[in-house]
Amino acid sequence: MTPQRGFFFDADRCVNCHACEVACQAAHGLSPVTHFRKVVEVWRGGFPEVTHTFVSISCLHCADPPCRRACPVGAISKLPEDGIVVVDRELCTGCRECYAACPRQAPQFGADGVMAMCDLCLGLGSMPACVAACPADSLFSGAMEELDDLAAKRGGKTIGGTEGPSMYVAHHGPELPIDALVIGEGDTVRHGGPPNRRQGG
Amino acid sequence: MCTVGVSERRIATFCAMCGPTAGCGIWAHVRDGKLVGIEGMKESPRNRGKLCPRAFASTQWLYSPDRLKYPLKRVGEKGEGKFEKITWDEALDLVAERLLEQKRKYGPESLAILSPARRSYSDYLYRFLIVHGSPNYGHSGICAVQRAFGLAYTLGTPRTMPDYARANLIIVWGANPVYSGTPQGALQSILDAKERGARLVVIKPEMQPDAARADQWVPIRPGTDGALALAMLNVAVNEKLYDEEFVDRWCYGFDRLVPHVQKYTPEWASAVCGLPVDQIVELARSYATTPAACINMGNAFDQIVDSSNAVRSVAMLMAITGHLDVPGGNIISAAPSAMPTVKSVHLRERYTQEMVDKLVGPEIPLRFQPFMEGTSSAYYRCLDSVLTEKPYPVRAIIAPGTQPTVITRGPQRVVEALKKLEFFVVMDVMQNAAMRWADVVIPVATMYECDHPFEAMGNWLMARNRVVERMGDYKSDYEFWLDLAVRMGYGADFWNGSIEACMDYQLGDFGMTMAELRSYPTGIVYESRPYRLGDFARVFSSRSPRLSGAPYLPQCKVAIYNTSFEEAGFSPLPEWRPPPESPASTPELIARYPLVFTDAHTSEVYNAGWLRNMPYLRAIQPDPWVHIHPETARARGIGDGDWVVVESPHGRIKSRAVFLPGIRPDTVMGLQGWWQGCAELGLSAYPDGSANTNNLYSVDPEKAFDPLVTAMPKQTLVEVRKA
Numbered sequence: 001m002t003p004q005r006g007f008f009f010d011a012d013r014c015v016n017c018h019a020c021e022v023a024c025q026a027a028h029g030l031s032p033v034t035h036f037r038k039v040v041e042v043w044r045g046g047f048p049e050v051t052h053t054f055v056s057i058s059c060l061h062c063a064d065p066p067c068r069r070a071c072p073v074g075a076i077s078k079l080p081e082d083g084i085v086v087v088d089r090e091l092c093t094g095c096r097e098c099y100a101a102c103p104r105q106a107p108q109f110g111a112d113g114v115m116a117m118c119d120l121c122l123g124l125g126s127m128p129a130c131v132a133a134c135p136a137d138s139l140f141s142g143a144m145e146e147l148d149d150l151a152a153k154r155g156g157k158t159i160g161g162t163e164g165p166s167m168y169v170a171h172h173g174p175e176l177p178i179d180a181l182v183i184g185e186g187d188t189v190r191h192g193g194p195p196n197r198r199q200g201g
Numbered sequence: 202m203c204t205v206g207v208s209e210r211r212i213a214t215f216c217a218m219c220g221p222t223a224g225c226g227i228w229a230h231v232r233d234g235k236l237v238g239i240e241g242m243k244e245s246p247r248n249r250g251k252l253c254p255r256a257f258a259s260t261q262w263l264y265s266p267d268r269l270k271y272p273l274k275r276v277g278e279k280g281e282g283k284f285e286k287i288t289w290d291e292a293l294d295l296v297a298e299r300l301l302e303q304k305r306k307y308g309p310e311s312l313a314i315l316s317p318a319r320r321s322y323s324d325y326l327y328r329f330l331i332v333h334g335s336p337n338y339g340h341s342g343i344c345a346v347q348r349a350f351g352l353a354y355t356l357g358t359p360r361t362m363p364d365y366a367r368a369n370l371i372i373v374w375g376a377n378p379v380y381s382g383t384p385q386g387a388l389q390s391i392l393d394a395k396e397r398g399a400r401l402v403v404i405k406p407e408m409q410p411d412a413a414r415a416d417q418w419v420p421i422r423p424g425t426d427g428a429l430a431l432a433m434l435n436v437a438v439n440e441k442l443y444d445e446e447f448v449d450r451w452c453y454g455f456d457r458l459v460p461h462v463q464k465y466t467p468e469w470a471s472a473v474c475g476l477p478v479d480q481i482v483e484l485a486r487s488y489a490t491t492p493a494a495c496i497n498m499g500n501a502f503d504q505i506v507d508s509s510n511a512v513r514s515v516a517m518l519m520a521i522t523g524h525l526d527v528p529g530g531n532i533i534s535a536a537p538s539a540m541p542t543v544k545s546v547h548l549r550e551r552y553t554q555e556m557v558d559k560l561v562g563p564e565i566p567l568r569f570q571p572f573m574e575g576t577s578s579a580y581y582r583c584l585d586s587v588l589t590e591k592p593y594p595v596r597a598i599i600a601p602g603t604q605p606t607v608i609t610r611g612p613q614r615v616v617e618a619l620k621k622l623e624f625f626v627v628m629d630v631m632q633n634a635a636m637r638w639a640d641v642v643i644p645v646a647t648m649y650e651c652d653h654p655f656e657a658m659g660n661w662l663m664a665r666n667r668v669v670e671r672m673g674d675y676k677s678d679y680e681f682w683l684d685l686a687v688r689m690g691y692g693a694d695f696w697n698g699s700i701e702a703c704m705d706y707q708l709g710d711f712g713m714t715m716a717e718l719r720s721y722p723t724g725i726v727y728e729s730r731p732y733r734l735g736d737f738a739r740v741f742s743s744r745s746p747r748l749s750g751a752p753y754l755p756q757c758k759v760a761i762y763n764t765s766f767e768e769a770g771f772s773p774l775p776e777w778r779p780p781p782e783s784p785a786s787t788p789e790l791i792a793r794y795p796l797v798f799t800d801a802h803t804s805e806v807y808n809a810g811w812l813r814n815m816p817y818l819r820a821i822q823p824d825p826w827v828h829i830h831p832e833t834a835r836a837r838g839i840g841d842g843d844w845v846v847v848e849s850p851h852g853r854i855k856s857r858a859v860f861l862p863g864i865r866p867d868t869v870m871g872l873q874g875w876w877q878g879c880a881e882l883g884l885s886a887y888p889d890g891s892a893n894t895n896n897l898y899s900v901d902p903e904k905a906f907d908p909l910v911t912a913m914p915k916q917t918l919v920e921v922r923k924a
Binding site for chain 2: 016053
C-alpha cells in the first residue's frame with residue numbers, strides 16, 4: 001500500500017478557537033480571506049436541546065483525489081512517498097475545475113488566481129503549523145498507520161466517501177453532516193459574526 | 202512558522218496580545234530585522250508550545266498602519282483630532298509641567314490614571330500616583346476586583362482555584378476558558394477531565410464553545426446568576442446537603458442563613474432565571490452531593506448589579522457543601538512554589554488615611570480601601586466627577602491603553618466629560634478611539650520592541666527579549682512612568698529613570714540581575730510543590746490590605762453572616778438585586794422592549810476594544826454582531842446576516858444579526874468594543890459609537906451600580922428590528 005500522511009481530528013475536544021486557521025495563514029503568508037484550513041460549525045436540534053460541533057478541515061489528501069481527476073492540465077498529483085496532494089503552480093491555469101470537484105471546496109485561489117491549498121506544511125519542516133498550534137490537542141497529523149492507533153484509542157472513524165479522505169474524526173454525538181464540511185471561496189470577507197456556519201440536519 | 206531558514210533567527214520572548222493574564226512563551230522569527238512569524242514555546246510551562254489566534258496574527262499588530270510612532274500635541278479643538286508631531290522629550294516635559302501646575306493649584310488628587318485591566322505595568326501606575334499623592338487609580342470595574350472583593354470578605358482569600366484535575370463535576374459559571382487564556386491550561390484540564398469521565402456543566406445564556414462541549418448547558422437568563430445561587434443555597438440548606446462538621450467548625454452565622462434563604466425557592470428562581478425548577482434543584486443536588494466538585498466563577502459575576510450578593514452566595518455554597526480545599530474542589534490555600542517572590546514596585550506602605558479619604562469615587566467603600574491592588578476609584582466615577590464636580594473634579598486623566606468612550610458605560614456622557622476635562626493624556630501603541638479628545642498622545646512600544654519586563658507566572662521566570670528595533674520616537678509603558686517621574690522631581694523613587702535598575706530591584710530576592718536572567722533564553726522553571734490543603738485556620742485569619750491590617754474575616758471563619766458589611770450599612774446576608782431592567786423587575790417595559798440584551802467583552806478573536814484592525818482576526822469576525830435565536834429573528838422579519846437596530850430605553854446600536862440556535866430565544870447577545878476599522882479589508886470604523894453596546898445600558902446612579910462594589914451591569918431590555 002502507498003504510504004499516506006493525513007490527520008486525526010477529535011471533535012470532542014475542538015472548541016472553535018481558530019488557532020489552527022490563523023497559524024496556517026501566518027505560516028503560509030496567506031491573505032486574510034484565504035483559508036487552507038477552516039473550522040466549520042455544525043448546529044443540530046432546537047433550543048434548549050441543541051448540539052454545537054466544530055470540525056477543523058483542510059485538504060484531506062484523499063487516496064483518489066477528485067481534484068486530480070478533474071484537473072484538465074494534470075497540475076495536481078500525489079507525492080509517492082507520503083501521498084500528499086500537491087499542485088504544480090506553473091501548470092495550473094486557474095480554471096477552478098478542481099474546486100468544483102472537491103467535496104470540501106478546499107482548493108483556494110488567491111489574488112493571482114492560481115490554485116494553492118494545504119500541503120501539510122511541506123517544505124516548512126516538522127509538524128504542520130495547525131497541529132503545532134492546537135491548544136485543545138484536538139488535531140494531529142502523521143502517517144495513517146500511526147493515526148490508526150490514535151483512532152482506535154479515541155474512537156475515530158475515517159470520514160467521507162469513495163475519494164478516501166485521509167482524516168479520522170472522533171466524535172460522540174449525532175452523525176456529522178459530511179456535505180456541510182466545506183471550506184469554500186476564499187476571495188471575500190464573510191459577513192456577520194462567527195463564520196463558516198452550516199446548519200446541519 | 203515551522204522552520205528556521207538560513208537567514209532567519211528565532212528569539213525567545215513572551216506574548217502580550219491579551220490581558221491581564223498574557224505571557225505565553227513564544228519564539229519570534231526574525232528575518233532582515235523584521236518579525237516574520239510566531240511559534241509557541243514548548244519550554245514554557247504556561248502554554249507548552251500552544252498559542253491562540255491573536256498571537257499568530259501579531260505581526261499584523263506590530264506592523265499595523267495604525268501604529269503611533271511619534272508623540273502628538275493637540276492643535277485643534279478637543280474632539281477634532283488635529284495634532285502636530287512633537288518629540289518624546291517635548292511630550293514628557295509638557296505632561297510634567299501641566300501635572301505639577303495642577304498639583305500646586307488643586308492638589309495631587311486632581312490627577313487620575315485610568316486602568317485598562319490588571320497589567321504587568323499596573324503597579325507602575327500605582328507607584329506614580331502614590332509618589333504624586335493621588336489615590337485615584339480608576340479601575341475599569343468590569344473585571345476581577347468585584348469577584349475578588351466578595352470572595353475575600355467571605356472566604357478570607359480572593360483565590361478559589363478549581364481543581365479540575367481531580368474533579369468529578371466541573372461547573373463553568375459565567376466564565377469562558379476558551380476565549381480567555383486559551384492555551385494556558387484551564388481549557389486543557391477541563392477537556393482532559395471530561396475525557397476521563399468528569400461531568401461538565403456550563404451556565405451561561407448562549408452556547409459558547411465551552412457549553413458546546415458540556416454534558417449539560419444551563420441557559421440562564423442574563424444577570425440572574427445571583428438568584429440561581431440563592432436558590433441552590435435554599436436547596437442545600439433545606440435538604441440538609443451541607444457539610445455539618447465544616448459548617449460547625451468554620452462558618453459564622455449559618456443559623457441566620459437558614460431562615461434567610463427560605464424565600465429564595467427554586468420556584469422563585471425559576472421565574473427569575475428562566476430555567477426549569479427541576480434543573481435548578483438537580484444542579485444544587487448534584488453539586489452538593491458530588492464530593493469532588495468545583496466551580497469556575499467567571500467574569501459575568503463582575504458585570505451584574507447583584508455582584509456582591511452573587512459572589513458571596515457562590516462562595517458560601519462552596520463552603521457549606523464542603524468543597525473548599527478538598528481534592529477536586531476549589532483550592533483556597535496558597536500554591537507553594539520554590540520560586541522566590543518578585544519585589545513589587547507598588548508603594549502601598551506609603552498610603553495614609555488622608556490619601557485614601559481623597560478618593561474621588563471609591564469603587565468600594567472607603568472603610569474597605571485599599572483593597573488587593575491598592576486604592577481604586579471607579580473608572581466611570583472618575584470621568585463623571587469632571588461633570589458633576591462632586592466631591593471635586595478630576596482635572597487631569599492619563600489613559601494608558603484604555604479607551605473611555607468605548608469600554609465604560611454612558612459613552613455620550615463620557616464624551617462630555619472628556620470635552621470638559623482640563624488635561625487628557627492618551628497612551629497607546631496605535632491610534633485609538635479616545636485620541637480625538639487628547640491634549641497629548643504618547644506612543645508606546647509593543648512587546649516585540651521591549652527588553653523588559655520579565656514574566657513571573659506560577660513557577661516560571663523569564664526575561665522579555667527585544668525582537669525588533671523601534672520604528673519611531675517612543676518607548677515602553679514602563680519607561681514612560683520612569684521618564685515622567687524624573688521630570689516631575691520623583692526620580693529618587695524611580696531608579697533615576699533607569700529601567701535596568703528597576704528590573705534588577707524587582708529581581709532582588711532571586712540573587713540575579715536582569716542581564717543574568719536573560720542568559721536563560723527560555724527562562725527558569727522552578728519546582729512546583731503539591732498543594733497543602735485544609736490550612737483553614739491560616740486562610741480564614743488572612744489580613745486585609747486595609748491600613749489597619751484587620752483580617753478579612755473578623756470571626757476568622759467563613760462569613761456567612763457578614764458583620765463587616767453589616768457595620769458598613771450593607772446587608773449581612775446576600776439578597777437578590779435584579780438588573781436595572783429585566784422581565785421580572787420592570788414588566789412595564791416588556792411591551793416595548795421584549796428581549797433581554799447582554800454582551801461579552803471577549804470573543805474567539807477579540808479582547809475588549811482592540812484587535813479589530815488585525816486583518817487575520819477581522820476576516821473571522823468582520824462586523825459588529827448580535828446573536829439572536831432564528832425564531833426570534835424570523836418573527837421580526839430579520840434574516841441571518843441582516844443589519845439590525847437594537848434599541849433599549851437608554852440608546853441604540855446597529856449590528857449584524859447572526860442566527861444562533863444555541864441562545865435563549867428571549868435573549869440577544871452582543872460584543873463590546875467595536876469602534877475600529879480595518880483598512881486592509883475595506884471595513885470602516887464606527888467613530889460615532891453606533892456599534893458600542895455601552896449605549897444600551899443605564900447609568901442611573903441608583904440602579905446601575907452594585908452599591909458595595911460598583912459593579913456595572915451589562916443587562917437591559919431591548920427590541921430588535923431590521924435596519
